[in-house]
Amino acid sequence: MLEVKETFQERMKRVTAWLGKTCVTQAVQDLIVRSSYEELANLFYRHAIGDWGLVADDDWQANNEALNNSGRVISSYLFAGVKIWIITEANREYTTALLPSEY
Template sequence: MLPKFSLGQLVATPGALAALKEAEVSFWPYIRRHQEGDWGNVTREDAAENELSLREGFRLLSAYSLPDGCKIWIITEADRSATTILLPEEY
């Protein structure tokens, strides 16, 4: 599937990097899912909001569970200048 939007600068918080390392997984599959419009574990309302955000140029938020159960969020800014991988508690 083709990317639906630009990621801009890709950054990750120390907490997210530690969680990914602990789970022994790469962030790339999650970034790919986010960029392809697979928003992960979000409500229907949040998924619909992301679809609107794609059309209107608003912020995008995806949520994923790592294999060990830890949750990460991926947020792309409205202007598509940056995408951040973070833990929900770091928001």
């Protein structure tokens, strides 16, 4: 049996497909100069694999249920020392990184 190993790019595409189009607000874009695109991409990846970051336990459970019920999914992380949210809309068309104050 031949084992086919997927490339990192193929794995990222497969894992993040349910996120839809990824977007950032201007405030998060401004934070990139204090951090990096790679760190932000890592947070989108964590969101995609179900690591919801700093959310409360009840929100963690709600996110897990939303994956099966087509609900909105929200995660929270520190990015450049600032709390950000990453939200995937219920219709899975968009996933946006934003500051909580922008919600």
